[in-house]
Amino acid sequence: MTATLTGDEFTVALFYCQNTPGSGEHERRSLEKRFRASLRLYPLPCGGRLEPRHLLRALEEFADAAFVLTCPAGECRYFEGNLRTEKRVQHVRNIIESIGLKPERVGSVMNSKEDPKPLVVIAQGIMAEIARLGHSPVLHPRPPWTDTKEKGEMPCDYR
Amino acid sequence: MGELAVTAECGPPKGADPDAILRKADLLSGKVDAINVTDNQTATVRMSSLAACSLLLSRGLDPVLQAVVRDRNRIALQSDILGASALGIRNILCLSGDHQSFGNQPHAMGVFDLDSIQLVQTIKTMRDQGTVLGGESLTKSPRLFIGAAANPFADPLELRVIRLAKKIRAGADFIQTQCVYNLKRFKEWMSLITDRGLPEKTNILAGVTPLKSSGMAHYMRNRVSGIDIPDEVIKRMEGVNKTRQRKEGIQICVETIQGLREMQGIKGFHIMAIEWEEAVGEIVERAGLLPRPSLNQDRGQFFYVV
Amino acid sequence: MITAEQKPIEEIRRMIEPYTSVLLIGCGSCVAECAAGGEKETAILASALRMAAKMEGKTPVIHEKTVERQCVKDFILPLAESIDDYEVVLSLGCGAGVQAVAELFPQIPIVPALNTGFIGETRDQGYWVETCTGCGDCMLYWFGGVCPLTRCAKQLLNGPCGGSRDGKCEVNPEVPCAWQLIFERLSAFNALDRLEDIYPPKDWSQKQGLGPRKIIREDQQRQET
Numbered sequence: 001m002t003a004t005l006t007g008d009e010f011t012v013a014l015f016y017c018q019n020t021p022g023s024g025e026h027e028r029r030s031l032e033k034r035f036r037a038s039l040r041l042y043p044l045p046c047g048g049r050l051e052p053r054h055l056l057r058a059l060e061e062f063a064d065a066a067f068v069l070t071c072p073a074g075e076c077r078y079f080e081g082n083l084r085t086e087k088r089v090q091h092v093r094n095i096i097e098s099i100g101l102k103p104e105r106v107g108s109v110m111n112s113k114e115d116p117k118p119l120v121v122i123a124q125g126i127m128a129e130i131a132r133l134g135h136s137p138v139l140h141p142r143p144p145w146t147d148t149k150e151k152g153e154m155p156c157d158y159r
Numbered sequence: 160m161g162e163l164a165v166t167a168e169c170g171p172p173k174g175a176d177p178d179a180i181l182r183k184a185d186l187l188s189g190k191v192d193a194i195n196v197t198d199n200q201t202a203t204v205r206m207s208s209l210a211a212c213s214l215l216l217s218r219g220l221d222p223v224l225q226a227v228v229r230d231r232n233r234i235a236l237q238s239d240i241l242g243a244s245a246l247g248i249r250n251i252l253c254l255s256g257d258h259q260s261f262g263n264q265p266h267a268m269g270v271f272d273l274d275s276i277q278l279v280q281t282i283k284t285m286r287d288q289g290t291v292l293g294g295e296s297l298t299k300s301p302r303l304f305i306g307a308a309a310n311p312f313a314d315p316l317e318l319r320v321i322r323l324a325k326k327i328r329a330g331a332d333f334i335q336t337q338c339v340y341n342l343k344r345f346k347e348w349m350s351l352i353t354d355r356g357l358p359e360k361t362n363i364l365a366g367v368t369p370l371k372s373s374g375m376a377h378y379m380r381n382r383v384s385g386i387d388i389p390d391e392v393i394k395r396m397e398g399v400n401k402t403r404q405r406k407e408g409i410q411i412c413v414e415t416i417q418g419l420r421e422m423q424g425i426k427g428f429h430i431m432a433i434e435w436e437e438a439v440g441e442i443v444e445r446a447g448l449l450p451r452p453s454l455n456q457d458r459g460q461f462f463y464v465v
Numbered sequence: 466m467i468t469a470e471q472k473p474i475e476e477i478r479r480m481i482e483p484y485t486s487v488l489l490i491g492c493g494s495c496v497a498e499c500a501a502g503g504e505k506e507t508a509i510l511a512s513a514l515r516m517a518a519k520m521e522g523k524t525p526v527i528h529e530k531t532v533e534r535q536c537v538k539d540f541i542l543p544l545a546e547s548i549d550d551y552e553v554v555l556s557l558g559c560g561a562g563v564q565a566v567a568e569l570f571p572q573i574p575i576v577p578a579l580n581t582g583f584i585g586e587t588r589d590q591g592y593w594v595e596t597c598t599g600c601g602d603c604m605l606y607w608f609g610g611v612c613p614l615t616r617c618a619k620q621l622l623n624g625p626c627g628g629s630r631d632g633k634c635e636v637n638p639e640v641p642c643a644w645q646l647i648f649e650r651l652s653a654f655n656a657l658d659r660l661e662d663i664y665p666p667k668d669w670s671q672k673q674g675l676g677p678r679k680i681i682r683e684d685q686q687r688q689e690t
Contacts, residue, residue, distance in 0.1 A: 053505060056512035060519075095509065098474045099517040138516045229619070233666060255619050255626040258636045269619065276623040277666045292666060310627040318625065318648045318660070325623055325663055337627060384628045384635050 009038045010130050013058035014123055016069040017047040019077060020111060022118025031120055039123060047071065047108070048081025052092045055106050059096065064136040065105045067126050072113035082110055104133055163420070164364060164427030165448050166223060166335070167439045168195040171206035180211045184220055186436040190443045192451055193250055195223040195335075195429070199230060202262025209239055212248050223306065224248050227256025232272035233281070237291050240282055244301030252306040252335065253278040276322075276329050279307055283330030307331040309363075311348035312341065312387040320351050327361045334361050335429040338368035340411075341387040342418045349422055358424030365419045366429045369438050370408035373397045409438055409445075416446040466495040466586070467559045468593045469502060469579040474513060480576045481555055484525065487514070488551040489578070490544070490566065491531035492558040499593050501579055502557030504531040510557065510578065526551070535562030541569055548573055601671030601678070607659055609650030614667070616643035622664040 016023060028041055040063070044050060047070030058066040068089060070082035085108050093103035109122055167187050172179035180196075187194055194215060198208040212222035224243050226236065243251065253275045259267045273281065281292055282305050289300040307326040313319060326334070339345045345365070352358060370376050373396040380388040392411060399407045412430075419425050428448075432438045443449055471477075481487050489511050497503025511529040518525050528551070532540050535558035544566070548554065553574045556563040560581040567575045583595035598615045604622075605612060614620050618636040625644030628635030632645040651657050672678075 051505065053508040053512060056509055056516070060512045060516050095474075095513050096516075099513055100520060101516070137520045139519075141520055141522045255621060257628070258618050260636055271620040272669065273666050274619070274621040274623050275626075276663055280663060281666075308627060313625070313627055313629060314632065315645065315648055317657075318644065321657070321660055322623070322625070325661070329663055384630045 009036075010064045010127070010133075010135065011038055011040065011062055012126055012130050013040050013042065013055075013063040013066040014069065014126065015042045015044055015047070015050050015054065015067070016119060016122075017071050017082075018043045018045055019071055020069055020119050020122075021116055022120060027119055031123055035123070035127065039127065041123075044068075046076065046078050046081040047085040048076070048078060050085055050088065052088050052095070055089070055092045056095070059101070059105060059136065059138060062139070064139065065107075065126070065130045065133060067106070068108045069119070069122050070108060070110050072111045072116060075113065086110070101136065101138065102133060104129075105136060162452060163425075163448065164193075164362070165191045165443060165451065166193045166195060166364060166427070166429045167191045167436070168197065168429070168431045168433060169436055170197045170200055170433060171208065171211040173203065173205050175206065177214050180206065180214055181218060183436045184215050184218055187439055188218070188220060189451060190440045190449070191430070192427075193221040193223050195225055195252060198225040198227045198254070198256070199262070200257065202229065202257045202259045202264065202267075204263060209243060209246075209248075212243065213246050216247050221250070222248055223250040223252050225252045225254060226278065227254045228271055228273050228275055228278055229256030229259060229269050232270050233292055236273065236278060237281065237285065240285060240301050240303065241297070244303055249302065250304045250306065250333075251282060252308065253282070253331075254308055275307060276325055279305055279326060279331050280329040287330075304332050305330055306333040306335060308337070309334045310337040310385040311339075311345055312337060313385040316348070316351070319348070320355065320357075323352055323357055324355060327357055331361055333426075334363045336363065336366045337385045338366040338431055339415055339419065340392050341389045342415065343389075344387055345419075346422065349424055353424055362426040363424060364427040364429045365425050366431060367412050367415050367419075367442075368431045368433075369412040369435065369442060370396055370404075371435060372401070372404045372408070375408075405438075409442055412438075412442050413445045416442070416448075466498050466584070466593075467561070468499045468582040468585050468595075469496050469559050470499075470582060471501050471506070471510070471557075471579055472577070474510075474517070477510075477555065477576070477578055478514070478517060481514075481525075481553055484552040484574075486526035486551045487528070487553050487555050488548065489514075489527065489529040489555045489557060490535065490541075490562075491529065492533075492535035492562050493531055494534040494536075496557060496559055496562075496579065498587060500591075502559075502562075507531050507557050510555075535559075536565045538565065538569060541566055544570070599672065600667070600669075601674075602668060604664075607664065608647045609654065609656065609659075611643055611646045611650055613643050613647065616640075616646070620667075622667065 031039065032041060047068055050068050055066040068085055070085050076082040089106055089108040092106045096106060097103045111117060169180065169183040184194060196208045196211045196215065199205055208225050212224045215222040226239065255275045259265060259269045282303060284290060285297060286300050286303055289297050291297060309323050310319060376388055376393050376396045379386045395411060396404055396407060416428055430439050430442060489507050491504050491507030492502050493504060500506060507529045511527050515527045534540050548570050553576060554566060555576050555578050556566055557578045559579065563575060563577045584597040584599055585593050585595040588594050596615055597612060600614055613622055613624060617624055618634055619626055625642055629642035629645060632642055634640040634642050651659055
């Protein structure tokens with residue numbers, strides 16, 4: 001089942017560790033072709049290189065959601081990169097929550113140790129999740145007579 | 160001189176009613192030589208110790224003004240010392256004070272301009288040299304018997320001994336200790352300070368507090384610093400019926416006093432029965448400490464006894 | 466270093482609410498070290514403020530700049546080029562940084578984004594503790610390198626008080642009793658005799674001074690040619 005997009009596509013920024021299986025040039029190009037503008041991919045030498053401001057810039061400028069994919073627990077080439085990422089993502093979630101955005105718009109995914117998935121599978125999973133969240137009110141501000149804060153509300157409907 | 164001294168403690172009210180403190184004082188009258196009046200204990204606003212002491216004086220009692228360094232700077236402290244002496248208060252106990260965060264004014268600034276040892280030294284200088292800090296002369300020196308507190312049960316032990324030596328050198332005429340339940344450990348402390356020749360340089364009054372209930376025993380052991388209650392004591396309190404626990408608490412207190420009497424260097428007892436002043440009379444009687452010597456109007460009872 | 470923490474964003478937004486153009490100024494020194502107001506934190510705050518404004522359909526101009534050290538006049542002078550383009554400055558400096566900018570550019574309102582805390586050290590990553598109160602008369606020799614003014618809750622110079630339990634302060638059981646530390650430190654050097662003397666009352670005039678304190682060094686001053 002393909003994610004049903006209603007014409008206004010959701011955009012996800014996905015930062016990922018280059019050590020993720022199936023994340024080479026070829027696979028990335030094919031993913032970009034498939035999702036076009038909806039998925040923007042950013043390879044990193046390690047998930048731990050991700051900084052909070054990267055996630056925030058993405059949300060500010062084009063993304064309905066920003067995620068980071070790291071290697072499984074205990075498998076980080078730089079030992080604690082993936083653990084630091086988790087903490088940083090939590091920090092960003094707190095920040096966006098404080099301005100009224102759903103914290104779920106930012107997340108980190110630690111790949112499975114027993115059954116590591118390739119990039120394409122993780123990307124698809126995230127895209128499906130984001131469809132539930134709906135558009136970010138940063139990129140699609142609501143009409144002034146509605147409540148601008150979205151925390152605790154149902155996904156928005158702009159019609 | 161040569162008799163064992165007995166002091167007790169009472170706390171001023173959380174209000175402006177003079178009768179509240181006078182009632183407590185009446186319960187202690189004739190049972191003790193002097194009565195400590197606490198100074199905003201637990202950093203909770205109460206009638207000032209100085210005012211309460213003055214009320215006790217009006218009843219012919221001998222108060223011990225407790226002064227903490229938490230609330231007043233050196234100007235106010237020295238000023239209160241002159242005022243206390245002018246009113247006829249003859250005894251003062253210098254303390255650090257419970258931290259302001261514990262009481263009902265946690266946003267208050269903790270002053271701590273002087274510490275308790277510097278305060279002892281300051282009062283001694285005012286009394287014996289007739290000057291304030293900085294050297295300026297007083298028109299009339301205060302007359303005060305200076306005291307400090309000691310905690311034989313806190314750690315580290317070696318540092319406590321050093322601190323006691325400092326207090327005595329600073330001018331402490333008398334020392335009141337934290338309440339004793341563990342006689343063995345108290346003996347250890349006594350032996351260490353005796354090695355340094357400290358007991359003969361001052362007057363040590365061992366503190367005792369009667370337990371009201373097994374709950375109180377547990378609370379004090381777990382929540383109050385510097386209190387060492389041995390298991391045997393806890394078991395004794397738990398071993399009796401709730402209705403008989405007060406009696407048992409008093410009994411333990413009396414036995415503690417009797418155990419302490421045996422020790423060299425102890426010049427008296429400080430009975431802290433907060434909010435249970437009635438118990439003091441019974442304790443003092445059963446411990447064979449009555450009658451108290453009659454009041455010496457000139458020097459104050461307490462000063463005279465030790 | 467001087468530590469600080471960011472104010473809650475609601476408070477910051479309330480203060481900059483009336484303005485349509487804001488310049489955030491970060492600082493690369495102390496507040497960068499404690500991750501409150503450095504270049505990264507400034508970028509993060511600017512982004513969050515822009516997003517919050519967008520969500521309300523507002524479009525204030527929100528820009529950011531970080532200087533090496535906000536409390537040094539020479540380092541903030543270059544801001545003169547662009548500061549007048551903005552209605553308000555949101556400073557992520559410590560109190561000294563905020564006031565230095567205010568002093569140099571009195572024509573523009575300035576809002577502090579941080580609550581300045583204490584003089585302290587980075588004891589470990591993400592962990593800062595207060596160690597110095599700036600008393601102006603350092604006594605660390607007498608106390609084995611542990612300051613009783615800062616680290617004893619009652620500022621005792623002839624401590625400890627009767628409240629310490631298991632070597633911890635009665636006020637906060639997570640904090641070691643400073644006097645326990647002083648005792649251990651001096652014992653290790655066999656210098657316990659330093660505690661035998663009564664340390665005299667502190668001269669607080671070195672700290673309180675006659676108003677805000679200052680230091681003047683003629684050998685450091687600019688020379689008129």
